[in-house]
Amino acid sequence: MLHVTYRRLAKIDPRNDGQVIVSDQLVPNSTFLGYLNADHWAVAVPIAEEHPFIAGVFVDQNIYPRRSLAEAVLRFIEEDLEILSESRPK
Numbered sequence: 001m002l003h004v005t006y007r008r009l010a011k012i013d014p015r016n017d018g019q020v021i022v023s024d025q026l027v028p029n030s031t032f033l034g035y036l037n038a039d040h041w042a043v044a045v046p047i048a049e050e051h052p053f054i055a056g057v058f059v060d061q062n063i064y065p066r067r068s069l070a071e072a073v074l075r076f077i078e079e080d081l082e083i084l085s086e087s088r089p090k
Contacts, residue, residue: 033076038064 002018013021017040026032036043039061048055048062055062 031080033073036064036069043069 006016006018009016009018009021013023015022017025041047041059042062042064043066046062046066047059
């Protein structure tokens with residue numbers, strides 16, 4: 001569905017997801033955690049698990065390990081907070 005918009009944005013920047021270019025996807029002064037090699041809908045919405053008919057007809061490749069992703073993000077935050085607390089003056 002996003003092939004048309006991807007091609008249009010690719011004229012500006014080939015690194016796009018069909019809706020926005022990479023530079024517009026990053027929050028200024030934030031920490032970049034990494035790229036997910038998946039469709040953004042697959043990461044955000046569990047269509048295959050909650051709506052199997054819709055997934056079977058309209059969506060492909062919707063299975064994504066969301067719990068593992070959430071755990072990795074939370075571990076990163078936990079470690080970052082530990083580093084911050086250790087660097088504070090006592």
